[in-house]
Amino acid sequence: MRIIIAGMGDVGYHLAKELSQDEHDIIAIDQDQQRLSYTDSMTDVLTITGSSTSIEILKEAKVDKADLFVGVTSTEAVNVASAILAKKLGAKKTIARISNAEYMEKETEKMFTELGIDFMIYPEELAAQETFNLINRTAATDVMEFEEGKLSVIGLRLDKNAPIIRKTVSEIAYEYQNFDFRIVALHRNFRTIIPMGKDKFLPNDQVFIITKPEGIEMVLKLAGKENIDFNNIMILGGSKIGRRVAKLLSDKMKVKLIESDEEKSLALADDLQDTLVIRGDGRDIDLLAQEGIIDVDAYIAVTDDAETNIISCLMAKHLGVTKAIALVDKADYIPLTQTIGLDSLINKKLLAANNISRFIRKGEILSLTSLEGIDAEVLEYIAQPNSPITKKPVKGLDFPKEAIIGGIIRGKESLIAVGDTKIRADDKVVIFLLPGAIKKIEKLFK
Amino acid sequence: MNFKVVLKVISLLLILTGLLMLSGIPFSIYYGDDDIIALIISAIITSSVGLLAWFGTRKSDDRELGKREGYLIVTFGWVSMALFGALPFLIYGAIPNYTDAFFETMSGFTTTGATILEDIEVIPHGLLFWRSLTQWLGGMGIIVLSIAILPLLGIGGMQLFAAEVPGVTKDKLHPRIKETAKRLWGIYVIFTFTEVVLLLVGGMSLFDAINHSFTTMATGGFSTKNASTAHFASPFIQYVFILFMFLAGMNFTLHYLGFHGKLSFFKHNTEFRTYLFFILGATLFITLLHLSEVAFNWEESVRQSLFHVISLVTTTGYVSSDYEHWAPFSRIIFFILLFVGGCAGSTGGGIKFVRHTLLFKNSILELKRLIHPRAVIPVRFNEKAVGPDIISNVQAFFIFYIMIFVFSAAILSLLGLDFFTAIGATATCLGNVGPGIGTVGPLNNFAHLPDIVKWILSFLMLLGRLELFTVLIIFSPVYWKS
Numbered sequence: 010m011r012i013i014i015a016g017m018g019d020v021g022y023h024l025a026k027e028l029s030q031d032e033h034d035i036i037a038i039d040q041d042q043q044r045l046s047y048t049d050s051m052t053d054v055l056t057i058t059g060s061s062t063s064i065e066i067l068k069e070a071k072v073d074k075a076d077l078f079v080g081v082t083s084t085e086a087v088n089v090a091s092a093i094l095a096k097k098l099g100a101k102k103t104i105a106r107i108s109n110a111e112y113m114e115k116e117t118e119k120m121f122t123e124l125g126i127d128f129m130i131y132p133e134e135l136a137a138q139e140t141f142n143l144i145n146r147t148a149a150t151d152v153m154e155f156e157e158g159k160l161s162v163i164g165l166r167l168d169k170n171a172p173i174i175r176k177t178v179s180e181i182a183y184e185y186q187n188f189d190f191r192i193v194a195l196h197r198n199f200r201t202i203i204p205m206g207k208d209k210f211l212p213n214d215q216v217f218i219i220t221k222p223e224g225i226e227m228v229l230k231l232a233g234k235e236n237i238d239f240n241n242i243m244i245l246g247g248s249k250i251g252r253r254v255a256k257l258l259s260d261k262m263k264v265k266l267i268e269s270d271e272e273k274s275l276a277l278a279d280d281l282q283d284t285l286v287i288r289g290d291g292r293d294i295d296l297l298a299q300e301g302i303i304d305v306d307a308y309i310a311v312t313d314d315a316e317t318n319i320i321s322c323l324m325a326k327h328l329g330v331t332k333a334i335a336l337v338d339k340a341d342y343i344p345l346t347q348t349i350g351l352d353s354l355i356n357k358k359l360l361a362a363n364n365i366s367r368f369i370r371k372g373e374i375l376s377l378t379s380l381e382g383i384d385a386e387v388l389e390y391i392a393q394p395n396s397p398i399t400k401k402p403v404k405g406l407d408f409p410k411e412a413i414i415g416g417i418i419r420g421k422e423s424l425i426a427v428g429d430t431k432i433r434a435d436d437k438v439v440i441f442l443l444p445g446a447i448k449k450i451e452k453l454f455k
Numbered sequence: 456m457n458f459k460v461v462l463k464v465i466s467l468l469l470i471l472t473g474l475l476m477l478s479g480i481p482f483s484i485y486y487g488d489d490d491i492i493a494l495i496i497s498a499i500i501t502s503s504v505g506l507l508a509w510f511g512t513r514k515s516d517d518r519e520l521g522k523r524e525g526y527l528i529v530t531f532g533w534v535s536m537a538l539f540g541a542l543p544f545l546i547y548g549a550i551p552n553y554t555d556a557f558f559e560t561m562s563g564f565t566t567t568g569a570t571i572l573e574d575i576e577v578i579p580h581g582l583l584f585w586r587s588l589t590q591w592l593g594g595m596g597i598i599v600l601s602i603a604i605l606p607l608l609g610i611g612g613m614q615l616f617a618a619e620v621p622g623v624t625k626d627k628l629h630p631r632i633k634e635t636a637k638r639l640w641g642i643y644v645i646f647t648f649t650e651v652v653l654l655l656v657g658g659m660s661l662f663d664a665i666n667h668s669f670t671t672m673a674t675g676g677f678s679t680k681n682a683s684t685a686h687f688a689s690p691f692i693q694y695v696f697i698l699f700m701f702l703a704g705m706n707f708t709l710h711y712l713g714f715h716g717k718l719s720f721f722k723h724n725t726e727f728r729t730y731l732f733f734i735l736g737a738t739l740f741i742t743l744l745h746l747s748e749v750a751f752n753w754e755e756s757v758r759q760s761l762f763h764v765i766s767l768v769t770t771t772g773y774v775s776s777d778y779e780h781w782a783p784f785s786r787i788i789f790f791i792l793l794f795v796g797g798c799a800g801s802t803g804g805g806i807k808f809v810r811h812t813l814l815f816k817n818s819i820l821e822l823k824r825l826i827h828p829r830a831v832i833p834v835r836f837n838e839k840a841v842g843p844d845i846i847s848n849v850q851a852f853f854i855f856y857i858m859i860f861v862f863s864a865a866i867l868s869l870l871g872l873d874f875f876t877a878i879g880a881t882a883t884c885l886g887n888v889g890p891g892i893g894t895v896g897p898l899n900n901f902a903h904l905p906d907i908v909k910w911i912l913s914f915l916m917l918l919g920r921l922e923l924f925t926v927l928i929i930f931s932p933v934y935w936k937s
Contacts, residue, residue, distance in 0.1 A: 011630070034630035042842065050522065053613050055630040 010034065012369070013075045013100070015061030015091050016082030017044045019340055019358035020106065020132075020365075022052075024079065027366055029053045031447050036070045039082075061091040064098070073099030079365060080105040081130075089126065096125030104128045104365055110249070128368050135364055136311070136336060136357035137253035143334055143353050144239055144258060144307055149229075150215065150353050155389060155439055159423040160416040162193070162219045162387060162439075168233030169212045179206045181231075188227050189425040190220040193415045193441040194385045201385050203413045203441060217385070219415035219439065221423050237331065239306035243267070245291035245321055246312030247277045250336060250357070254309060259283035265300055267291050291321045294328075302328050311336040311355070322351055385441055387415075390454050394434035398453040404428035409449040412442035456935075459515035461527050462508055464615070467605055468532045468597060469505030472539060473498045475592065479584030482662055488579035493547035501539040523934065525614030529598055530926050533917060536597065537561040543585050549578050554906045561913040563589030564597075565920035566802060568676025568772040568889030569880075569912070571902040575681050580662060583679050587666040593920065594673025594703070594802035595643045596620060603636035612636070618925045622799030623809055623845055626708045642710050643802075647672045650699045657692040671699045674803040676772030676889040685775040690758060696773060697762055704769030704797035705730065725836050726798050726809045730768075733808070737764045737792065744785050767792040770804040772889020774897035790892055793882040804887025804919050806856055810849045812836065817846050855923050860885055863915055870908055880904070884915040 010033045014021045017039040025048060029035045035054040038061045039045050045056040059066035061080065072078065078095035080088030085108045092103040105126050111117060113131050121129060146152040151164030167174060173181050178192065194217040195204045202208065210216065218228045242258055244251050247268035255264050255277075264284045268274040271288060278286040289296045291310065302308070308325035310318035315337045322333035334353045337343065346354050392398050398406065403414055403426055414426040418437040424430060432438060440450060476498040483491045520528075540563070541556035550556040555571045562569045563586055572578065578586075592600065598619040602612045612632040617625050628635045647668045654664035663679055670677045680686035684696060702710070709720050709727060720727055741760040759776060766773045767789060796805020816834045824832055833840035860881055867877040872894075879891025880901070890897040901909065918926050928934050 029631070032631070034634075036630055050613070050617075053630075053632050055627050 010076040010369070011071075011074055012036070012077045012079065013038065013067075013070050013072060013095065014079045014081065015039070015088070016080065016106075017041070017048050017056075018081065018083055019338065020081040020361045021079070022048055023340070023359060023362035024081070024365055025054050026052045027362070028369065033369075036075075038066060038070060060087075062087055062094060064094065067091070067095060067098055075100040077101065077369060078103045081361070081365070082106075085109065089121075093125045096127075102127045104130060104368065106130045106132065106361060108133065108249075110134065110253075128365075130361050130364055132357040132361040133249040134253065135360040136250045136355050137257060139355055139360060140250070140254045140309060140311070140334055141257045143355075144242065144262075144309075144332075146225075151217070153387060155416070156418045156423070156437065158222055159418055159421075160219060160221060160425075160439055161225060162217055162415065163225065163228055164215060164217050165229070165232040165234060167210060167212055167214045167216060171210075171212070171231060171233030173210050173231050174212055175209055177207050177209050178204050181210075185227075185231070189224045190218050190228050190231075191413070191415055191425050191427075193217050193219050193413050196385075201443065203385070203411065203443065205410070217441070219425060219441075221416075221425065224425075237306070239332070241265075241301075241305045241307075243297075243300070243302065243305045243308050243325075243330075245308070245310040245318070246336075247273050247286070248311055248313055250311045250355075251309075252277060252280065254311065255281050255284045265305075267296070267300075292317065292324070294324065297324070297328065302330065305330050307332040307334065309334045315339050315342060319349070319351065323349065326350060326352075385443055386447075388440045388442065388447070388450070390438045390440060390450070392432050392434055392436045392438055392454055396434075396454050398432050398438070399434055399436075402429050402431045406453070408453070409442075409446045411446040412440055412450055415439040415441055456523055456527070457515065457520070459512045460520050461524050461531070463512040463515050464520070464528045464601075465532045465535055466505045466508035466512060468536060468601060469539060470502050470509065471505075471597070471601060471605070472536050473500075473502030473505060475588060476501065476540075476543060476585055478588060479581035482584050483579060483581030486580045486662075488581055490543070490547045490549075490579035490581040494543050494581050494585065496546055497539075497542035500542060504539070520614060522614050525618045526925050526928050526934070529615055529618040529921060530917070530929055532598060533564060533921065537564055537913070537917075540564065540585075540589055543582055547579070547582060549582055552906075554909050555902070558901065558909040558913050559586070560589055561916050562884075562889075563587075563675065563677065564593035565887050565916040566590050566593050566670075566673045566675040566770070566804065567884055567887045567916045567919075568670065569884060569891075569895070569901050569916075570677065570889075571900055571909070573900060573902055575679060583666060584662075587669040587675075587677055587679070590673040590675030590677055591647070591669035592673075594675060595640055595707075599636045600640055602633055603640050619921065620800065621804070621807065621920075621922050622706075623813075623849060624799075626706075626800060628708060628711050638711060639707050642707055642714070643672060646699065646702060646710075650695065653695045654692060657687075657689055657695060659687065659692065663687075667696075668699070671696055671771065671773075672703050672802065674700065674703045674769045674771040674797060674801070674887075676766070678773070683775065684773045690754075693758060693762055693775065697758075697765055700765045700769045700771045700773070701734070703771070704765070704801050704803045706798045706800035707802075708800050723838055725812060725838075729812050730798050730808045733795070734761075734764055734768055737768070737788070741785055741788060744788075763789070764792065767888060768795045768803075769797045769801070770886055770888045772883070774890055776897075786892065790879070790882065793879075793886050793888050793891070796886060806853065806886070809836075810852060813841060813846060813849050814853055817850075852923060855927065856885070859915070859918065859923070863911060866911065867908055870905060872904070872908065880908070880912060881915065884912040885919045887916060887919045 012028060012033050013036045014025055015038045017037050025035050025037050029052045037048055037054045037056045040060055042058050045058055049056050057070055072095050078092055078100040080092045082088055088105040092105040096103045103126050107129050112129055142152045149163045149165055153162040192204055195202050196215040220228050240262055242262050242264045244255055244266045247266055255266050258264050265287060266284050267287045267289055268277055269290050274286050274288040287300060308330045310321045312318055318335040322335040325333045332352050335351055337354045338356055338358050343354055416426055416439045417424045476494055480491055480494055537560045540560040544550040544556040545553055550559060558571055596619045598615050616632050628638045650668040651664045666679045678684060712720055738761045742757050745756050745760055762775055794806055796807040797803020799807050799809040813834060820832050864878045864881040875893030876895055879893045880895045883891035895901055
């Protein structure tokens with residue numbers, strides 16, 4: 010596919026990198042020459058310096074031949090305007106990143122479709138949803154659900170006393186052969202691998218495990234964790250994300266929201282009836298103590314400043330909060346979480362990029378997600394009748410070693426893949442893979 | 456630094472080089488030459504070393520291929536190709552001395568065209584074909600070829616591409632590097648094929664036509680004849696050479712645009728216009744000098760001047776008459792031409808028009824900046840303002856180039872070469888031209904130079920072909936600090 014990406018910020022860069030690895034033709038437009046030369050040296054794309062709202066620049070990018078235009082600059086108006094222009098100039102599909110929840114409503118969405126924008130992406134909403142999921146799965150660093158929870162992928166950091174520590178994959182498989190789960194990715198020292206037979210697990214490894222709903226508790230035990238129900242939540246920052254998270258959580262839990270801006274906090278208090286809005290600085294330890302940080306189960310820092318979020322989360326951890334989640338939009342910081350002891354990071358730009366690539370790869374691929382902070386991706390694929398994948402049991406397949414089959418959804422049932430599992434036509438298959446393996450996988454499913 | 460990935464890519468290059476050695480065998484068979492065994496042995500040695508290295512490293516991860524690895528791969532890839540490419544000459548015994556064989560091969564791959572062969576016509580056809588083929592491969596670049604045909608990863612490919620392709624900024628013809636490489640090689644093959652046909656029409660044998668097309672399109676300059684292109688006395692053939700040397704010295708991006716019917720570059724492309732007018736100007740100048748010397752006829756005089764100007768400017772280095780015996784003044788002109796070079800993105804070597812133009816424009820504008828200290832006066836190129844980073848890059852290149860020239864020439868004369876030979880040999884090797892002045896002039900060869908000089912010159916050729924930075928960077932301490 011020929012894809013034009015306007016805006017080489019974090020979202021655009023991440024998208025360009027991912028899509029070019031899947032052999033799409035990527036044209037990157039940005040006004041910042043330096044950002045483009047960085048993109049050029051790190052990815053296989055064609056770069057054009059200029060504004061994406063300029064017709065001349067769009068023509069130079071051969072927008073009439075483009076299958077997709079993606080507007081992901083930092084300015085909403087630019088994204089909307091350039092997507093409309095691109096559509097009128099001949100781009101087949103357009104995506105624009107927006108920062109206004111109103112646009113996502115059903116009726117307005119239709120209006121935008123008429124204008125020429127096929128898909129809108131609102132990163133703040135994605136971040137809020139992700140936070141919500143994490144709070145519901147307290148022990149996990151990441152949670153992903155497939156087919157309304159028939160299969161879940163849970164990211165966990167292994168505790169020192171976890172029962173699977175220092176055991177190999179084969180040993181664990183033998184020991185727990187009655188339980189339905191599969192360890193699909195392992196992240197250690199900034200590298201992601203797909204663990205096979207003799208790979209051992211060490212304390213502090215981040216592992217990703219796929220399981221069925223009834224296996225979740227067992228999986229948590231394996232990692233030395235237990236799921237606790239959260240009652241007290243404290244949110245720092247009344248930005249769009251903070252507001253949305255508070256709304257989502259305040260039905261079932263007690264939520265306190267700290268915001269330093271006076272006007273903003275008033276507006277929040279007006280909007281969020283069930284939430285206690287507190288005006289103050291989240292780095293102020295006295296304030297936190299006064300508001301009962303000791304009793305808080307989860308602390309969510311979602312101000313616009315990544316450093317503030319990290320620091321205040323660390324402080325919350327120090328004061329004994331079970332789970333701290335920080336919004337960190339600087340991709341460079343993601344690998345640090347493990348080192349500094351944060352539970353989870355939310356990166357709305359990465360979420361946005363993933364959401365867009367999911368849209369792009371729709372078709373035979375049902376969905377695709379990147380696991381945050383690590384190099385692996387998760388695909389959901391439908392096995393076509395008579396495709397090579399359906400011919401042999403899993404262990405007999407010529408499956409690339411950069412990938413692993415996690416689970417299968419067959420009608421209403423779900424299965425965790427083992428060596429003897431045989432995939433049938435129309436099964437939905439959840440696959441984990443490292444970048445670059447997608448082509449080989451595609452062949453197996455056709 | 457991931458040495459495994461470096462070794463893996465180099466091993467692939469060696470396997471490719473080994474296989475390509477065999478391509479001259481049909482000619483050996485046709486002409487009944489006895490060099491087939493030598494070619495096969497060389498190919499086996501080269502490919503098996505490549506295969507061995509590949510088996511040891513094949514599991515390394517291509518994604519580890521970054522900027523640093525790219526520079527190392529290209530530099531050592533080229534060095535190892537020359538090291539092994541010398542084998543056929545050595546094993547057959549056409550060039551009994553390894554230093555000479557290496558020099559000849561490096562001169563081939565870098566499209567320099569300087570030779571140590573005293574008598575070219577006694578060399579069997581398979582070897583001659585390999586000799587011309589090294590130039591053809593080096594012209595568009597064997598790395599670019601590998602990116603086009605081998606399944607190298609896109610991202611890593613970009614690093615390699617940038618380290619091998621000449622020019623200040625690297626144009627992409629397609630969003631993907633593999634496709635860009637395919638298109639570049641495609642154009643290259645089409646031109647080469649067309650030239651072969653035209654030379655056949657001009658009455659050349661198929662063998663000579665292919666060999667000369669290889670060395671023209673690569674702006675290399677090797678010939679299969681002792682008298683070089685002067686052997687073919689036909690004006691038609693000479694015009695064919697002129698045309699294709701000119702095309703090879705142009706930026707291949709322009710050819711690509713031309714194939715797509717976009718010919719407006721003639722008006723907008725600063726480098727192309729400078730290239731064209733420089734050649735016309737220099738030709739006119741030399742024709743006039745030449746006319747006052749000898750009573751040639753007009754047509755021949757213009758043709759000879761044009762041929763030599765293009766041959767030196769594009770760094771091909773074909774000769775059809777001894778310019779050293781032309782007017783003394785034209786000798787200095789020819790020496791200056793060794794420093795010009797083709798266009799960016801061409802197969803030519805040297806400093807290149809883009810750099811000369813940018814530096815010249817910048818220097819003129821500097822005068823204006825002195826009068827208006829606060830004015831913003833950017834250099835304009837291709838009707839666009841050029842950023843200070845590019846100007847600074849070009850200045851660094853130019854200074855390096857001149858410094859390397861001066862130091863190398865000094866070292867060569869310290870090693871016993873006379874003044875003219877020292878500066879001539881340095882300039883011609885660094886610029887990948889071929890013939891120099893003095894005892895390495897158009898009708899002489901490099902055989903008589905001491906071994907140590909040949910190694911130095913081989914290094915200069917590599918420096919010139921990879922445009923200094925790719926090689927120099929490996930010698931800088933910054934490169935090795937992680």
